Amino acid sequence: MELKSTEYFIMEHVPANLFRGIEAVGGRLYITNERVIFKPHSFNIQSKPLEISIQEIVNIEKRNTLLVVPNGMRISIKNGQEHKFVIWNRAKLIELIKDTKIKMNV
Incomplete structure (x- = not known):
C-alpha cells in the first residue's frame, strides 16, 4: 500500500469485515492521517479495496451487528454512502478517526 507524501499511519492491520451487500468481506483496516x-x-x-478520505466523513458511529452484537461501526460520507464494518474495540477506533478529523480541521 502506497502512502501519499503527506500521509502517515496512525493504526495498521486492524482485523475487520466490511459489509458489501450480503457478503461480510474480511480484511484489514488502516487508518492514516488522511x-x-x-x-x-x-x-x-469482492476483493476491491475501499478508501475513505477523512475529509469526506460526515458521521461515524457505533452500530450493532445482527441488531444485538455490539461490534459494528458505520461511516457515513458526504455523497450519502454508508460503510458498515465489524471490528473489535470499536469505541477506540471511532474516537481515533474522530480525533484525526478534528486535527485536520474539517
Missing part, C-alpha cells in the same frame, strides 16, 4: 483504508483478503469474492 484516509481510512480497507484492504480485503485476496480470497474474498
Whole structure:
C-alpha cells in the first residue's frame, strides 16, 4: 500500500469485515492521517479495496451487528454512502478517526 507524501499511519492491520451487500468481506483496516483504508483478503469474492478520505466523513458511529452484537461501526460520507464494518474495540477506533478529523480541521 502506497502512502501519499503527506500521509502517515496512525493504526495498521486492524482485523475487520466490511459489509458489501450480503457478503461480510474480511480484511484489514488502516487508518492514516488522511484516509481510512480497507484492504480485503485476496480470497474474498469482492476483493476491491475501499478508501475513505477523512475529509469526506460526515458521521461515524457505533452500530450493532445482527441488531444485538455490539461490534459494528458505520461511516457515513458526504455523497450519502454508508460503510458498515465489524471490528473489535470499536469505541477506540471511532474516537481515533474522530480525533484525526478534528486535527485536520474539517
